Amino acid sequence: MDVLDILRRQAGRFQCPNCGQSLADCELEMVTHHDDQSLVKVTCAHCKDTRLIAVAFAAETEPEAPVIDLRDQPTEELGAPVNADEVLDARLALAGHQGDLASLLR
Ligand SMILES: [Zn+2]
Incomplete structure (x- = not known):
C-alpha cells in the first residue's frame, strides 16, 4: 500500500x-x-x-466506516438518577452540619 x-x-x-x-x-x-x-x-x-x-491506516480498510449506534448501550452502570428524597436528605444533612467545609467532605 x-x-x-x-x-x-x-x-x-x-x-x-x-x-x-x-x-x-x-x-x-x-x-x-x-x-x-x-x-x-x-x-x-x-x-x-x-x-x-x-x-x-487500518489493516483492512472498510469502504464505509461503521456507524456507532449509541441508542442500545446499556445504562445500568451509570447508576439510578438521584431522586427527590435523596436531595432532601442531603439538604437536611447540610442544614444540620456544624463544622467547616473540610470536615463536611471527609
Ligand atoms: Zn498554505
Whole structure:
C-alpha cells in the first residue's frame, strides 16, 4: 500500500491551515513508516507552510466506516438518577452540619 499515493489522492479535500488553499498540489514526503502508522511531511504549494501529519491506516480498510449506534448501550452502570428524597436528605444533612467545609467532605 502506497501511503503517499493515497494521501495524494485525498489531499485535494484538505485545506492548508496556514493559507487556506487546497492541498491538492502540496508536496508529500514520507518521514517514517512503521506498521500502520506513517509520519508524512506536507508542504503547502502556495505558502510553503510545512507540517508533519500522522497517518494511520487500518489493516483492512472498510469502504464505509461503521456507524456507532449509541441508542442500545446499556445504562445500568451509570447508576439510578438521584431522586427527590435523596436531595432532601442531603439538604437536611447540610442544614444540620456544624463544622467547616473540610470536615463536611471527609
Ligand atoms: Zn498554505
